[in-house]
Amino acid sequence: MIDFRYHIVSLISVFLALAVGIVLGAGPLRDYIADELSGQVEQLRAEKDALREDLDVAEAALQGRSTFLTEAAPQLYDGVLEGRTVAIVTLPETDSAVAEAVEARLVQAGAAISGRVAVAPGWTDPAETAFRAGIAENLVAQLNPAPDASTPADHVLAQALGQSLTLRDPGAPQRRSAEADDILEILRTSELVTESSTVEGPAYATVVVGPNDHHDEPLTDAELTEAETTNEAYLVLAAGIAETGEGSVLAGVDGGAGTLLAALRSGSDTDDVAITSVDSVGTITGQVTVPLALAATIAGEGAQFGLEESADLVLPEPVTLDLPDPAAFAPGPVGADDQSTDDADDDQTDDTDDDQSADAEQSADADQADG
Structure with missing residues (x-):
């Protein structure tokens, strides 16, 4: 069975560790930690600035290409x-x-x-x-x-x-x-x-x-x-x-x-x-x-x-x-093709009738000549 002395020793150990951490953090390790964090912040800031500069250069180049294409387009098209x-x-x-x-x-x-x-x-x-x-x-x-x-x-x-x-x-x-x-x-x-x-x-x-x-x-x-x-x-x-x-x-x-x-x-x-x-x-x-x-x-x-x-x-x-x-x-009014077909059929019928009339007249003339 765990007695009261065990709890006392555990608490003392925790407080000792905390005290050591405070002493080290406020003393020998303080400057090291601060310098390390400051260095990381400066590095991140420098990387951010470099990326911003790269982005600005890329955007300027893109805008330059857009301007060039816009200005060159009329010559490229040549009124096509x-x-x-x-x-x-x-x-x-x-x-x-x-x-x-x-x-x-x-x-x-x-x-x-x-x-x-x-x-x-x-x-x-x-x-x-x-x-x-x-x-x-x-x-x-x-x-x-x-x-x-x-x-x-x-x-x-x-x-x-x-x-x-x-x-x-x-x-x-x-x-x-x-x-x-x-x-x-x-x-x-x-x-x-x-x-x-x-x-x-x-x-x-x-x-x-x-x-x-x-x-x-x-x-x-x-x-x-x-x-x-x-x-x-x-x-x-x-x-x-x-x-x-x-x-x-x-x-x-x-x-x-x-x-x-x-x-x-x-x-x-x-x-x-x-x-x-x-x-x-x-x-x-x-x-x-x-x-x-x-x-x-x-x-x-x-x-x-x-x-x-x-x-x-x-x-x-x-x-x-x-x-x-x-x-x-402008293909004409709807149904024009059908109408054209009908007109063509009518013309063909008229031509046939004319041909038949001409044949009849020619036959009549021939009969009259024979008579």
Whole structure:
């Protein structure tokens, strides 16, 4: 059994250790500890200052590169998009500053911006699938050319959006067609799109700007599944728009699994439709590349451009474009092809009747001669 003396000895030992620590800390070890701590603080302060200086140098270099690219862009473009109007389509969660920067580069390349349209979240909402199918069914009669009967509803809507921005009035090709106005109004009142800026006239080409969606942390399985479903819908949208006008570019990022261009460049259901893309859209490099990629697409040389490993080329090869023919994007009123076919059949019938009349007259003359 432990007696009272054991507790006394234990307490004395504790107090002795404490006293020794106080004596040493206040005496021989005081200066050593203080000097050691002061040295560590000074070292950390020096490292912090060095890192700050490195950061300032890196930021200055980055700003210098941005300034250089901004100033050099007009010479690099050499008016490659002169005489062309371009419409910009932004996807949900796209940074407005990035879209404005892309627009500024297009203007530097000589393009005029006909308007900017923002796709609403309802475009990809799974709960709105039946609603979108109904809108697509109502729009088919307005489309020219009309989609095949087997075309999925979301692809019809994508073609409709593209045509609403590019179709021209056959009687005045510098104006948008009545069908284009009607389609855009239906999409707008259905809350599938909004206008970031008023669509003033028809566009020859389009640029679709996606979100700068780099992920700092890996996505969970549920988040990745949701992102893949949304990106698939965006690619259908981009593919449908690319089928209208004379060219289209999808600008976004390839930041790995779950990002838009990663879905495009890794292969998808849109492999049979050429979609030109530009990555790193949040940087000056990607923004400067967009007009060049659009010109390359119009020239039939579209590809995947950018700085990521998934890109085919960093920059497109220089191209020279002829001025566009506005009449080529004014296919006439809906149903004109059917009417032309009917007219051709009528003409053929009239020709047949004329031939038969001529044969009858020739036969009558022959009989009269024999008589």
